[in-house]
Amino acid sequence: MDRLTALRLFLRAVEAGSISGAGRGLGLSSTAASRGLQELEAELGVRLLGRTTRHLSPTEAGEAFYRRLAPLLGELDAALGEARELQDRPRGMLRVLARRSFALLHVVPTLPGFLAAFPEVKLDLSLTELPDIAPTNGVDLVIRLGLPAEKSVVGHRLATARRILCASPAYLARRGVPAAPEELRSHDCLGYRREAEPAVWVFEPARGRQAVEVTGPLRSNSGEVLRQAAVDGLGLVLLPEWMVGADVAAGKLVACLPGTPAHPAGYEAEIYAVHARAAPLPAKVTVFLAHLQAGLATE
Numbered sequence: 001m002d003r004l005t006a007l008r009l010f011l012r013a014v015e016a017g018s019i020s021g022a023g024r025g026l027g028l029s030s031t032a033a034s035r036g037l038q039e040l041e042a043e044l045g046v047r048l049l050g051r052t053t054r055h056l057s058p059t060e061a062g063e064a065f066y067r068r069l070a071p072l073l074g075e076l077d078a079a080l081g082e083a084r085e086l087q088d089r090p091r092g093m094l095r096v097l098a099r100r101s102f103a104l105l106h107v108v109p110t111l112p113g114f115l116a117a118f119p120e121v122k123l124d125l126s127l128t129e130l131p132d133i134a135p136t137n138g139v140d141l142v143i144r145l146g147l148p149a150e151k152s153v154v155g156h157r158l159a160t161a162r163r164i165l166c167a168s169p170a171y172l173a174r175r176g177v178p179a180a181p182e183e184l185r186s187h188d189c190l191g192y193r194r195e196a197e198p199a200v201w202v203f204e205p206a207r208g209r210q211a212v213e214v215t216g217p218l219r220s221n222s223g224e225v226l227r228q229a230a231v232d233g234l235g236l237v238l239l240p241e242w243m244v245g246a247d248v249a250a251g252k253l254v255a256c257l258p259g260t261p262a263h264p265a266g267y268e269a270e271i272y273a274v275h276a277r278a279a280p281l282p283a284k285v286t287v288f289l290a291h292l293q294a295g296l297a298t299e
Contacts, residue, residue: 001036003043009036010048011073014058014066019051090283091120098143100127101223101243102159102271107143110295114288121284129222135276140285142274143292145267152277156289158296159242159271163263165201166244166253170233178236178256181212188235189214190226192264200265201238203257211265238262240269242296 001009005026012022013033023033041048048062058066098107103125115123134148135141147155165178171188178184181203191199191214199219203210216235220226223243230237230244231252237244247253263269273289275281 001032001039003040006036006040007069007073009033010040010062011066011069013037013049013056014062017056019049019056089120090118090287092282092284093122093124094141094284094288095124095126095139096141096143096288097126097128097133097139099131099133099145099271100129101227102143103127104224105246106159106242106296107292110291114291117291118284118287121287135274140275140282141288144272144274146270147272148274153274154277155272155274156293157270157272158292159240159269161263161269162241162261163238163269164241164244164248164253164258165236165238165256165260165262166230166248167236167256168231168233168252169254171230171235172254172256174233177254181210181257181260181262184212184214184236187214188216190216190229190235190237191219192223192226192267193219193221201262202265203260203262205260238264240271242269242271 009022009026009028012025013019016022016025019033019037020030023030026033028036037049044065046061047059048065050057050059050062096107104127107125111123111125115121131145132148133142133144134150135153143158147153175187178187181201184201189199189201191201198213198215201212201214203212218226218229218234220229223239226237227239227243227247229235230239231247236256244253248255273292275285
């Protein structure tokens with residue numbers, strides 16, 4: 001019998017005045033309960049209970065042990081109950097680390113509704129432009145581009161990788177609408193910065209695959225910067241639908257080559273919510289995931 005069970009058994013035996021009654025409360029037979037108490041006494045090297053055919057009572061040492069043990073086990077039970085409640089009920093601090101561009105568009109606007117629905121959850125949200133982020137100690141959920149390679153994490157896709165080639169109406173009126181990928185070589189294209197490498201956009205029409213090296217007046221490591229520059233008429237961008245879809249719908253940007261799938265070479269666009277592999281998942285994480293997935297499904 002493990003020590004914690006033996007201690008609980010001793011406590012119940014003193015309170016019930018019966019070894020068999022204490023054993024039943026823990027799902028133990030009378031024989032197993034009696035043996036467990038004997039093992040505890042042998043381990044401590046002291047007799048804890050005085051036994052007769054009709055009566056059970058603690059010895060002097062047993063009485064002193066009971067007085068010290070009862071509040072300790074009470075605190076332990078309270079701690080275990082609190083831990084179970086945090087697991088089963090959405091409450092406590094939820095720490096989220098998220099890709100900045102996605103979070104500002106699709107996470108932050110939904111927070112008032114989430115916090116109103118789950119008032120016992122407190123949210124600690126950190127934003128980053130770093131692409132290679134993963135759950136670590138102190139972080140419950142990471143929202144990032146693509147999936148990390150680690151087998152110790154679980155990912156839930158929030159947004160697809162579809163990209164939109166687009167520019168502002170003013171830019172297209174000034175420079176013309178490209179009719180084929182190769183025409184982009186003569187356009188101002190706003191691309192992600194990758195060290196000293198040139199920006200390359202890869203187009204995958206129904207037949208063949210075409211990689212086009214593009215240049216322009218601005219490049220950045222921030223999709224937000226590129227999006228705003230495109231809205232301001234500085235050139236063409238190739239950005240995720242989750243980033244520019246609303247601008248296209250509002251007429252701020254116009255989609256070009258809409259029937260040709262494309263992506264910047266070396267960049268992923270699928271967004272995942274990633275957490276450490278755990279079973280079961282804390283309720284605060286489960287409800288936040290469901291909240292994000294429901295919100296994106298309605299956009």
